[in-house]
Amino acid sequence: MIKISTGVEGLDEMLGGGFPRGRVYLVSGGPGTGKTIFSLQYLMAAVERGEPGIYVTLEEPLSFIRENVDSFGWDLKQKELSKRLKLLDFYAVTFGEESFETKGRDSSEPSFSIIREVVNAVKAVRAEHVVIDPLTSIVIHEQRAGVKRYKIGEIFSELRKIGCTALFTSEITSSEGEFYMEEFLADGVIRLNKTIQDFDLIKTIRIEKMRGIKYDEQPRRYIIDERGFSVYHTEPVRV
Numbered sequence: 001m002i003k004i005s006t007g008v009e010g011l012d013e014m015l016g017g018g019f020p021r022g023r024v025y026l027v028s029g030g031p032g033t034g035k036t037i038f039s040l041q042y043l044m045a046a047v048e049r050g051e052p053g054i055y056v057t058l059e060e061p062l063s064f065i066r067e068n069v070d071s072f073g074w075d076l077k078q079k080e081l082s083k084r085l086k087l088l089d090f091y092a093v094t095f096g097e098e099s100f101e102t103k104g105r106d107s108s109e110p111s112f113s114i115i116r117e118v119v120n121a122v123k124a125v126r127a128e129h130v131v132i133d134p135l136t137s138i139v140i141h142e143q144r145a146g147v148k149r150y151k152i153g154e155i156f157s158e159l160r161k162i163g164c165t166a167l168f169t170s171e172i173t174s175s176e177g178e179f180y181m182e183e184f185l186a187d188g189v190i191r192l193n194k195t196i197q198d199f200d201l202i203k204t205i206r207i208e209k210m211r212g213i214k215y216d217e218q219p220r221r222y223i224i225d226e227r228g229f230s231v232y233h234t235e236p237v238r239v
């Protein structure tokens with residue numbers, strides 16, 4: 001099995017090298033836990049290694065994302081010019097006037113038109129990595145649980161077929177012990193969590209599942225600073 005670096009210091013060690021290649025992963029967490037930064041860091045590391053990647057934003061305008069990552073010194077523009085990185089802005093499609101109907105798409109099937117465009121972009125740059133941020137927004141229109149599960153399964157299957165390693169962010173509420181259907185369907189799940197302990201904010205990362213490999217099951221602390229996202233993989237959470 002070939003493993004690929006997550007680009008996150010400390011997490012590769014927890015995974016015994018990185019993510020098994022060519023599969024579908026979720027980075028799930030509550031608001032502001034760092035899902036977007038994590039997923040972009042993964043992609044930047046891949047592009048640095050010479051492996052092309054696609055990033056799709058659905059809930060935050062691309063211009064904001066560009067500004068947000070400036071402080072990490074990630075030069076998205078230069079990576080785009082090198083044709084190894086393609087950023088797709090679906091924010092306008094999700095929230096703006098450019099609705100699915102005005103784009104001539106079937107409003108009841110937004111998931112398919114998005115995935116179709118992603119697959120085309122993957123082929124155009126021969127991408128090896130895809131980030132979709134977040135999955136939540138693609139299937140939000142579907143109320144029926146069974147249909148939603150089927151659609152998520154189909155989206156994952158499309159991405160597995162094209163041979164990319166895919167990372168989806170996923171928005172979850174903070175209730176411990178709750179599982180989301182996408183977590184059963186993905187090949188691996190990374191959970192980001194924020195809790196208050198004795199008036200202190202504790203941010204932890206945990207590998208909820210990772211099919212096919214042995215991994216560190218313990219939660220570990222993580223930080224986001226000027227160097228980006230990193231994990232203290234050798235320290236216990238409670239000291």
Ligand SMILES: Nc1ncnc2c1ncn2[C@@H]1O[C@H](COP(=O)(O)OP(=O)(O)OP(=O)(O)O)[C@@H](O)[C@H]1O
Nearest residue numbers: 030031032033034035036037038071072224225226
């Ligand atoms: N340059 C930085 N230095 C330190 N911390 C930062 C920096 N940039 C962002 N952060 C931290 O990362 C958090 C947000 O990260 P990010 O946007 O990746 O979260 P998210 O989980 O994607 O949020 P959302 O649910 O809103 O999409 C911020 O709330 C902030 O605490």
Ligand SMILES: [Mg+2]
Nearest residue numbers: 035036060133
């Ligand atoms: Mg985000």
